[in-house]
Amino acid sequence: DKVVYQLDWLPGGDKAPIYVCIQTGFCAEEGLEVTIEGGRGSSEAITKLATGVSDIGSAGIGALMSAKAGEGVPVTAVMSLFNKGPHAFYALVGSGVEKIEDVKGRSVATSPFTESNIYLPLVLQDMSMAETDITLTKADPGALGPMLMTGATDVIIAWLTDVSRYTGQAKEAGKELVIFPWSAAGLELYSASLVASDKFLKERPDVARRFIEAYKKSIAFAYENPKEAAEAVAAAVPELSVENVEGSLKDAMVLVFNEVTEKDGLGAFEPERLKATWERVSKAQGLDPTALDPESIVDRSFAAGS
Amino acid sequence: MSTAVPAIRFSSIGQVFRTGSGTLEALRGIDMTVGRHEFVAVLGPSGCGKSTLLRLTSGLIRPTSGTVEVFGHPVSEPRDDIGIVFQKPTLLPWATVEDNIVFPARHKTGRVGGDDREKGRVLIARVGLQGFGKQLPAELSGGMQQRVGIARALFMNPDILLMDEPFSALDALTREEMGFELLRIWEAQPKTVMFITHSIGEAVLLADRVLVMSERPGHIVENLRIELPRPRGIDTSNNKAMHDYVGYLRGLLLKRAA
Amino acid sequence: MSTAVPAIRFSSIGQVFRTGSGTLEALRGIDMTVGRHEFVAVLGPSGCGKSTLLRLTSGLIRPTSGTVEVFGHPVSEPRDDIGIVFQKPTLLPWATVEDNIVFPARHKTGRVGGDDREKGRVLIARVGLQGFGKQLPAELSGGMQQRVGIARALFMNPDILLMDEPFSALDALTREEMGFELLRIWEAQPKTVMFITHSIGEAVLLADRVLVMSERPGHIVENLRIELPRPRGIDTSNNKAMHDYVGYLRGLLLKRAA
Amino acid sequence: MTMSDTSEASSLSVRPERSETRRQVMARAIRAPGVLPAATFVLILLVWEASCRVFAIPSFILPAPTRVLGGFGAVDTARWLEHVWATLRVAMTGYFLSIAISLPLSIMLSRSEILSRAIYPILVVIQATPVVAIAPVIIVALGSGDLPRVVITCLITFFPLVVSTTTGLMATPPELIELSRSLRAPVFREITQIRLPYAVPYLFSALKISITLAIIGAVVAEFVAAEKGLGYYIQFSTSMFQVQQAWAGLIVLVLLSLILFQIVTAIQRFWFPWSLPGDRT
Amino acid sequence: MTMSDTSEASSLSVRPERSETRRQVMARAIRAPGVLPAATFVLILLVWEASCRVFAIPSFILPAPTRVLGGFGAVDTARWLEHVWATLRVAMTGYFLSIAISLPLSIMLSRSEILSRAIYPILVVIQATPVVAIAPVIIVALGSGDLPRVVITCLITFFPLVVSTTTGLMATPPELIELSRSLRAPVFREITQIRLPYAVPYLFSALKISITLAIIGAVVAEFVAAEKGLGYYIQFSTSMFQVQQAWAGLIVLVLLSLILFQIVTAIQRFWFPWSLPGDRT
Numbered sequence A: 001d002k003v004v005y006q007l008d009w010l011p012g013g014d015k016a017p018i019y020v021c022i023q024t025g026f027c028a029e030e031g032l033e034v035t036i037e038g039g040r041g042s043s044e045a046i047t048k049l050a051t052g053v054s055d056i057g058s059a060g061i062g063a064l065m066s067a068k069a070g071e072g073v074p075v076t077a078v079m080s081l082f083n084k085g086p087h088a089f090y091a092l093v094g095s096g097v098e099k100i101e102d103v104k105g106r107s108v109a110t111s112p113f114t115e116s117n118i119y120l121p122l123v124l125q126d127m128s129m130a131e132t133d134i135t136l137t138k139a140d141p142g143a144l145g146p147m148l149m150t151g152a153t154d155v156i157i158a159w160l161t162d163v164s165r166y167t168g169q170a171k172e173a174g175k176e177l178v179i180f181p182w183s184a185a186g187l188e189l190y191s192a193s194l195v196a197s198d199k200f201l202k203e204r205p206d207v208a209r210r211f212i213e214a215y216k217k218s219i220a221f222a223y224e225n226p227k228e229a230a231e232a233v234a235a236a237v238p239e240l241s242v243e244n245v246e247g248s249l250k251d252a253m254v255l256v257f258n259e260v261t262e263k264d265g266l267g268a269f270e271p272e273r274l275k276a277t278w279e280r281v282s283k284a285q286g287l288d289p290t291a292l293d294p295e296s297i298v299d300r301s302f303a304a305g306s
Numbered sequence B, C: 001m002s003t004a005v006p007a008i009r010f011s012s013i014g015q016v017f018r019t020g021s022g023t024l025e026a027l028r029g030i031d032m033t034v035g036r037h038e039f040v041a042v043l044g045p046s047g048c049g050k051s052t053l054l055r056l057t058s059g060l061i062r063p064t065s066g067t068v069e070v071f072g073h074p075v076s077e078p079r080d081d082i083g084i085v086f087q088k089p090t091l092l093p094w095a096t097v098e099d100n101i102v103f104p105a106r107h108k109t110g111r112v113g114g115d116d117r118e119k120g121r122v123l124i125a126r127v128g129l130q131g132f133g134k135q136l137p138a139e140l141s142g143g144m145q146q147r148v149g150i151a152r153a154l155f156m157n158p159d160i161l162l163m164d165e166p167f168s169a170l171d172a173l174t175r176e177e178m179g180f181e182l183l184r185i186w187e188a189q190p191k192t193v194m195f196i197t198h199s200i201g202e203a204v205l206l207a208d209r210v211l212v213m214s215e216r217p218g219h220i221v222e223n224l225r226i227e228l229p230r231p232r233g234i235d236t237s238n239n240k241a242m243h244d245y246v247g248y249l250r251g252l253l254l255k256r257a258a
Numbered sequence D, E: 001m002t003m004s005d006t007s008e009a010s011s012l013s014v015r016p017e018r019s020e021t022r023r024q025v026m027a028r029a030i031r032a033p034g035v036l037p038a039a040t041f042v043l044i045l046l047v048w049e050a051s052c053r054v055f056a057i058p059s060f061i062l063p064a065p066t067r068v069l070g071g072f073g074a075v076d077t078a079r080w081l082e083h084v085w086a087t088l089r090v091a092m093t094g095y096f097l098s099i100a101i102s103l104p105l106s107i108m109l110s111r112s113e114i115l116s117r118a119i120y121p122i123l124v125v126i127q128a129t130p131v132v133a134i135a136p137v138i139i140v141a142l143g144s145g146d147l148p149r150v151v152i153t154c155l156i157t158f159f160p161l162v163v164s165t166t167t168g169l170m171a172t173p174p175e176l177i178e179l180s181r182s183l184r185a186p187v188f189r190e191i192t193q194i195r196l197p198y199a200v201p202y203l204f205s206a207l208k209i210s211i212t213l214a215i216i217g218a219v220v221a222e223f224v225a226a227e228k229g230l231g232y233y234i235q236f237s238t239s240m241f242q243v244q245q246a247w248a249g250l251i252v253l254v255l256l257s258l259i260l261f262q263i264v265t266a267i268q269r270f271w272f273p274w275s276l277p278g279d280r281t
């Protein structure tokens, strides 16, 4: 069976499982012939899934929620990937930012269109700060590292999937990083998830089930064999170096396998946490909290196999 | 020499131009005919509307009032049996002399045949531009550019030839030669010619009839048949009658000043 | 009328143009002088290099060989005591007649004063363009455009006036009037004039001296002093001596054909 | 098509017919500035609405204009104005800066072929460099105020201006240049009084191209670094799957471009009417 | 600056001095096509290298060219060629498509003012719409081959072509149009044999602008949707923090633009020499 897998961003370590699935034969074992469709952001991925360009793929649950609430797109989340928000503050060691509350009064840089921005007010609120307590500037993601290293900003907002990359950059600049995940400050969220088009789920439920099965195996494999997984990605994408992939793969896996996973299991959507996620999303985007029943965007039946 | 249907007929033509600062009456009440195969010269002060008359005949502009007919048909757009020598040379700056001369063929039919080229070469020689066929207009003197324009108008061997001061940039000798060349062509391949000039002698020497226009708004104040024998040549210039015609016309043109 | 240092001096001038298809020798071995406040007319066949001669004098081009001096100084670039009437009208298409005439002031000094405007209006009247001051060049006839060019050259009241067939597009009467107007200006505000024309009569009527050029490569074949009394006017035309000069020059120019 | 007709006084036309007059009134109405562009814009909206309905295009791909209306309500008018102002400010500053740089540069380039051959490659390099790729350098070098955005806008708009103006400056007929030289005028007056007027059609063709590029430049710059502006708003809405809001932003953006373009056209029509050919029906 | 000198045979110059000749040889060498642009490019690299060293710019902001060299090794030559080919293919297809569309469109616009007033707004709307904002629509509508990228390239390049060519077509001197009309030639020959040749300088000014825009268009398209191409490579490398690779891609991209620009210039020089003014030193 043919399956078109939708990426939500450029290939990289955090996307390793699907490459593992193809390269190591987990997909083939389930009788699946998977092709990868490139993507540029969750919204675009969801659009492509909704229009049948692709069948299943990864996307941020926040984008899916607002897409469901606003447009009722025929796309459903079938499995959670990151069960924690990947958002974090990065600062330099010795900059005086030693705990997350120290961002108060600092200059903070973020990229203009990251999902993080909508949660920022909530994180600050959780720490009983107002938005006016920091000086926020928005700049191209590529500029954040250089800004931090050159002292153009005290703090940046970036994802935990990029820890190794920022660390490498810091090393080059002879600096060291401190990282404050927002989840530690109480921001509990689901994030990247496996989402599928309703058409795919309805017309080929069996294929969907088998795919998710293979995908889970691939995640586990990547978690246990990061080097081989990284090699699988680098083999498919020659522009990537194994080290680079391995670094970001390890970073990403922290968001997949952690205490939440231990509690709820891999890929689970725990109703309370899901509800909390929607509350956060709706509040952050100024959406009517009653506009969506968070349960309606997930279908746990497909991932229930294991 | 005129036949039942005249080649050109103007019936109470008036022409008013709208300008940046009002309107300008260029022609008023022009009535005239030019017979088939007649050679008519037009004299008149600068700015009296000679070029306008010619442009009306060619169909490039339409009269504000009155009608222009060519071969009995009202003129509403340019015709392709008319060849024009414009007052300015109006050459294509990117084309060689030869290409400029054969341009009517290329422009009307899309192609230039070997015989067109041959005709072009003959014309280059006739207007005295041997050796300049491959030159660009910018590399020619003013008079040479003008001769290219004349050759181009002759190229299609049109039924009607409209010439706006075609020899104005030529020296006396070349001018005379070109005039006689024109007469030879006209006699060999009869055509109707309307010939604007400022040279009274030239008008008398070449034309069957000379029209004299008044100051603006231009109208026709004299219509003089020139009864000099044909073919005309250098000796015509010594003809007593010719001198009388010239003298009369000169007097007429000078009179207006008084 | 010439003084120790001539206004213009050509010493063994040669001019070769590089063209698309080789080279072309336009002038060969030109030696001549024009005295201060002298009025020199230049006659010659079309394409013989008259305009080239004028452009050399003005400094717009430099000779391939030999030297051109103006008031004793070698010419290496245009001078600002020279006024030029180009063979083509060369007007600014976006400027009115008036603005075109006062353009030298605007272009040299950056501003046009009230007296410049006044001078402009006087010149407009002198060239017979009253009422056309606000018109654009495209709205004028060929002869009217040429007269704007003349007025512009006169505007700065230059020491040297170079005129390239300035009256070619004018009718006989206007031509004569403009010629006498030019003489009046020249007599009132003496200047050196180099005047290219194809009209032998005009050359004799206006000039102190007539230079006749040969066919290309152009050189000077006659240098004829015209000893007619000044001031000259309409009656000069009836002068016997004038007719002799004209006859002699006509013969000379026709001879070359034989 | 009859190009000379325009200069004739049609008021003296021989047979003034009723229907003619009515048609002329129509024609005059149509020619009034802004009427046709506005009509076209409305037409685009109508076609858009119709296709959405006829082809039942899902609104998350292309929402119909009537649905987009909802998007306008997402933020209040004051906030809209802030966004518009942010974009407009950057676009205009960048545009004028770009003109201020391009004109002297074009003049330089038009005066020396060697210089032009040496400098053109630099301009091509600048033009060809995708802004996004060098965003870090720009931001680190210029900080995060309006400056980097203005610079980005400038980088995007200046090339057409330089190329077109240089071409225009050099296209002046040689006889007019001779006229200038014969008057021994200073070079700058040859440029301002002859070459530049002659280059006006080229210049305006470039100004028209660049005005829309200026808006694009400001939008791209907002993609790179901004907290405000229409580009930011569109991208932000898109990234949050607020499709209607994104399209609302897009409509405002496009309207802004249209208006600015019309202004440039009107300036040419008003101050440089001679630079417009009169030979069209 | 002496504009007429060019047409004089300097070989017959009276005083041919030694130093003159040497300078002339130099001048000729400099004028050889490609020499100056190449020199400029090398100069840019040198200045870049020097500033990196002098100002000790950290390489994660702006790596020196010598460091960028390392970036070239990240993928092998075959892969480089694939990227270059992907971008070149899209850019060229889009460019030619854009020319194929713009020329007839310009001709139409130049023939009717009403039409042009009605259509221009549509063009401005198309031009002003940020590609990024409508990328999903384009991709969903056109699938995922080269097509969406070619269309995006087209959308980005066509506007300067249309504006500039239309201006050129309408700038033809009226007397040449009269000549054509007096010959009663079909309109298409008036266009091909008079208006278009006359518009050649305008056309090439637009072709030069658009060739670099075509590359930019292809790159932007690759930012939006691609798995190959220089734009993709640069974006990819940037997002993976592979700064040297990104700059290596950038250099290749810029070189590509330079070469294409030079080709357009050379085509004009070779086939339309008369459209180039000769009045520069």
Ligand SMILES: Nc1ncnc2c1ncn2[C@@H]1O[C@H](COP(=O)(O)OP(=O)(O)OP(=O)(O)O)[C@@H](O)[C@H]1O
Pocket: B017, B018, B019, B024, B026, B044, B045, B046, B047, B048, B049, B050, B051, B052, B053, B087, B216, C138, C139, C140, C141, C142, C143, C144, C169, C170, C171, D007
């Ligand atoms: N397109 C135009 N717009 C406005 N006025 C015009 C136009 N063409 C000609 N005129 C005016 O019409 C009058 C006659 O012009 P026309 O060119 O016919 O004169 P002409 O007899 O040919 O003169 P010349 O001998 O000087 O060439 C002039 O006063 C001129 O100003």
Ligand SMILES: Nc1ncnc2c1ncn2[C@@H]1O[C@H](COP(=O)(O)OP(=O)(O)OP(=O)(O)O)[C@@H](O)[C@H]1O
Pocket: B138, B139, B140, B141, B142, B143, B144, B169, B170, B171, C017, C018, C019, C024, C026, C044, C045, C046, C047, C048, C049, C050, C051, C052, C053, C087, C216, E007
């Ligand atoms: N820029 C140029 N390039 C090449 N050849 C030229 C150039 N200018 C003039 N010539 C040639 O030089 C010769 C003399 O030209 P010039 O314009 O001086 O003639 P002229 O005596 O003024 O003729 P006319 O009376 O026809 O105006 C001509 O054969 C012409 O072809």
Ligand SMILES: [Mg+2]
Pocket: B050, B051, B052, B087, B164, C141, C142, C143
């Ligand atoms: Mg006339």
Ligand SMILES: [Mg+2]
Pocket: B141, B142, B143, C050, C051, C052, C087, C164
């Ligand atoms: Mg001449």
